[in-house]
Amino acid sequence: MTRAISNTLAALARSLEAQGYAVPRVAGFLMQCLFTMFAEDVELLPRESFTQLLERLREQPVHFVDAVTALWRNMNAGGYDARLMIKLKRFNGGLFSHIDPIPLTAAQIEWLLDAARQDWRFVEPAIFGTLLERAL
Incomplete structure (x- = not known):
């Protein structure tokens, strides 16, 4: 699993860097994505919720930034997330204190x-x- 994930993330990271995004921004963004994937699989978020959100956003990528920003703000502060239809607990640790x-x-x-x-x-x-590190 680790090699498959790192290859996928490397392709995404290269693509974003080719668009002119700085490595630190790409790394921070990917870390937030990875933790969100982990959170749904250990049921800190509803199972498959982030995956299903990504499936919907793939069809309408123009909404990606707004949807992910709203989710991560709610993960940072705690609160109701309309897209997931659940009240989220606050995620401590500062990972979502800067959302970009x-x-x-x-x-x-x-x-x-x-x-x-x-x-x-x-x-x-x-x-x-x-x-x-492998991806970047």
């Missing part, structure tokens, strides 16, 4: 979907940094 998602194309969202479809339950959160 990168606009994605449908193809780029598909790369995120490839990663989101993996089972993140058994991935140690400490490996996220390693995955990002």
Whole structure:
């Protein structure tokens, strides 16, 4: 699983960097995405909720930034998320204290979907940094 995810993330990271996004911004954005995938698989978020959101956004990528911003704000502060139809608890740790998602194309969202479809339950959160290093 780790190699498949790192290859997918590398393709996405290269694509974003080719568009002119700075490596630190890409890394921060991908870290937030990875944690959100982990959160849904360990049921800190409803199962498949982020994956299903990405599936909807792939069809309408123009809404990606707004949808992800709203979700991550609610994860940061706690509160009701209309897209997931659930009240979220506050996620501590500061990962979502700075939210600056990168606009994605449908193809780029598909790369995120490839990663989101993996089972993140058994991935140690400490490996996220390693995955990002491989991707970047």
